[in-house]
Structure formats: structure tokens, C-alpha cells
Amino acid sequence: MKTKKLFTTLALLTSSLLAIESRAVNILNESNSKAVGNVRWHLQSDTKPEDLIKKPIPKDNVSIFFVRPSDNDPEQTSANIAINDRYQVSLQPGSFTQVYSCVGVNRLSTEVTGQKTNDLLANSIDFNLAPNNHYFFYVDVDSQGNSTIQPIESDKALDYLEGKRYQAHQVTRVVPNCPVIKPSAPVITSPVPAPVLEKEVSIELEVLFDNDKAIVKQEYFNEVQELAEFMQKYSNTSAIIEGHTDSNASDDYNQKLSERRANAIKLILISKFNISPDRLSAIGYGEQRPRATNKTAEGRQLNRRTIAVIKERVRVDQEGNQILK
Numbered sequence: 001m002k003t004k005k006l007f008t009t010l011a012l013l014t015s016s017l018l019a020i021e022s023r024a025v026n027i028l029n030e031s032n033s034k035a036v037g038n039v040r041w042h043l044q045s046d047t048k049p050e051d052l053i054k055k056p057i058p059k060d061n062v063s064i065f066f067v068r069p070s071d072n073d074p075e076q077t078s079a080n081i082a083i084n085d086r087y088q089v090s091l092q093p094g095s096f097t098q099v100y101s102c103v104g105v106n107r108l109s110t111e112v113t114g115q116k117t118n119d120l121l122a123n124s125i126d127f128n129l130a131p132n133n134h135y136f137f138y139v140d141v142d143s144q145g146n147s148t149i150q151p152i153e154s155d156k157a158l159d160y161l162e163g164k165r166y167q168a169h170q171v172t173r174v175v176p177n178c179p180v181i182k183p184s185a186p187v188i189t190s191p192v193p194a195p196v197l198e199k200e201v202s203i204e205l206e207v208l209f210d211n212d213k214a215i216v217k218q219e220y221f222n223e224v225q226e227l228a229e230f231m232q233k234y235s236n237t238s239a240i241i242e243g244h245t246d247s248n249a250s251d252d253y254n255q256k257l258s259e260r261r262a263n264a265i266k267l268i269l270i271s272k273f274n275i276s277p278d279r280l281s282a283i284g285y286g287e288q289r290p291r292a293t294n295k296t297a298e299g300r301q302l303n304r305r306t307i308a309v310i311k312e313r314v315r316v317d318q319e320g321n322q323i324l325k
Contacts, residue, residue, distance in 0.1 A: 057132050
């Protein structure tokens with residue numbers, strides 16, 4: 001009997017201590033508001049993206065937005081976003097978030113919570129970001145639970161952000177500790193003439209798209225990198241990125257889809273590989289130029305592609321006069 005009373009007393013004492021400890025550290029667990037100690041965050045809020053874009057960016061920082069489409073993905077497909085191997089937020093469908101980070105190379109990555117790897121460098125992509133600018137990235141999760149990050153052109157960002165909920169940071173560890181940027185002294189070197197591309201080159205990019213998608217998968221980034229390296233070698237060239245589709249959907253829809261695919265390649269060349277925008281243009285051909293039959297799934301997959309047509313630009317001297325070969 002004494003032993004039973006002793007266990008009962010210990011249980012009551014433990015329960016009281018836990019209650020006291022909970023009050024001491026201020027544990028809050030409400031539907032849309034959480035707190036542990038002095039750290040507080042909200043799952044969602046009514047913050048408008050326009051208001052965040054209007055706010056001044058801290059000196060020598062960059063502003064980074066992540067946006068996820070509204071779809072029927074379950075909660076276990078929440079995408080863990082990291083910047084430079086530091087956890088930022090677990091982004092839910094139909095949400096967006098924003099963070100300030102340092103200028104220069106930022107390693108952005110995403111991994112679905114349900115994968116349970118806790119790998120903050122999974123699917124990482126490096127982007128060189130200039131100071132005092134807003135950058136926008138699209139986070140998508142496919143039917144297999146794989147997540148990807150793609151850059152969004154600034155003039156189209158509000159279209160992607162429309163109707164999305166702002167998701168505040170969850171116990172974020174992204175703490176910008178940015179060095180002061182000092183202008184470097186100019187280095188004067190003798191110019192080395194770039195090699196000349198004697199004739200137009202057409203490169204079939206083996207970047208294949210999912211049906212009705214214009215997202216470039218991580219596995220195809222090497223294809224885009226090879227194109228970038230070619231253009232870096234032949235620095236006086238320009239490229240036309242052609243987008244193509246299969247025959248699914250209407251002619252008008254496929255035309256617009258092919259344009260989005262071409263622009264997706266163009267944007268990666270600019271944002272990830274620093275190819276100057278004035279060297280690139282994008283055009284869509286819809287379903288007009290198939291390279292395989294549209295009667296089979298394999299053929300349709302091959303037709304969902306992009307091509308880069310590269311040619312030498314007109315050479316001019318310092319006065320703007322054409323240099324004849």
C-alpha cells in the first residue's frame with residue numbers, strides 16, 4: 001500500500017513540474033501561432049507580396065522570395081527550403097515566403113519533408129545574386145515527391161504570387177552576416193580576341209519536359225551548362241532558344257507553352273550561368289516541328305524539348321562601325 005501511494009505522489013509531482021516548466025518557457029501551440037520561449041512564429045499571415053517588395057532591402061543584402069503553387073499535394077509534401085545549408089521554412093502548397101540573405105553565391109535547396117532525409121543540400125542550386133535586388137524562385141513538387149527550385153523573371157513574379165498566402169519563417173536559422181563590399185581596383189589586361197564561330201550552330205538540348213510543364217528538372221541542368229560554356233567560349237555569339245511541344249491540347253495553348261519552355265531555359269542561362277540577356281532571345285513553335293511521332297507516349301516525350309540556335313554577332317569597333325571579316 002505504501003509503494004502505491006509513493007508512485008501516486010511521484011506522478012503528481014512530475015505532472016506539476018512539467019506544468020511549471022511549460023509556463024516557464026512559454027510554450028504556445030495554437031492553430032496559427034506557435035512559440036517556444038521568446039521565439040514566436042505564425043504558420044500563415046495576410047502579408048501582401050507587394051508590401052514586402054516595396055520595403056527597402058538592407059544594405060549589401062538580397063531579398064529572396066520562394067513561391068509554391070496551389071495544388072492538392074498533401075501536407076507531407078511540404079518543401080523544406082534552405083539557403084546556404086541553413087533551414088529557412090517548410091513551404092506549404094499555395095504559400096510564399098521571403099528572406100534576406102548575403103550577396104554573391106547563394107546555395108538554394110529544397111527537400112520534401114516526407115522524404116525524411118533532413119538533407120539541407122538536396123537538389124541544391126547555386127545562384128550569383130547582386131546586391132539590393134529582389135529574386136523570385138518557384139518551388140514545385142512532382143507526383144513522385146521530388147522537389148525543384150526554378151528562378152522566376154521579375155516582371156512575372158506577381159503573377160506567380162497572386163492569391164498565395166504569406167508563410168512566416170519557422171524558427172529560422174538564416175542569419176545574414178554579410179561582409180562589407182569594397183570595390184576592387186580595376187585590373188588592366190590586354191584583351192584576348194574571342195574565337196570566331198565560322199557558321200551557325202544548332203544544338204538540340206536534351207532537356208525534356210513533363211506533359212503540360214515548363215519546369216526544367218535538376219537532371220537536365222548539365223545540358224544547359226554545356227550550352228552556357230559554349231557561349232562563354234564563343235563570347236561574340238547570340239542564341240535563339242526554341243521551345244517545342246507535343247500535339248496534346250490546342251494549337252494556341254501549345255504555342256504559349258512552348259514559349260514558356262524557351263523562356264525557362266533563357267532565364268537559367270541568365271541567372272545561373274551569367275549569360276548576358278542581350279545575347280539571348282526565346283521563341284516558341286508549339287507543335288509545328290515534331291522530331292518524333294505524336295502517336296506514342298515516347299514520341300510525345302521527345303517532342304517536348306528545346307533547341308538553341310547559335311550564331312556569330314556582328315563585330316564592331318569602338319566607334320560602332322562594323323568590322324568586316
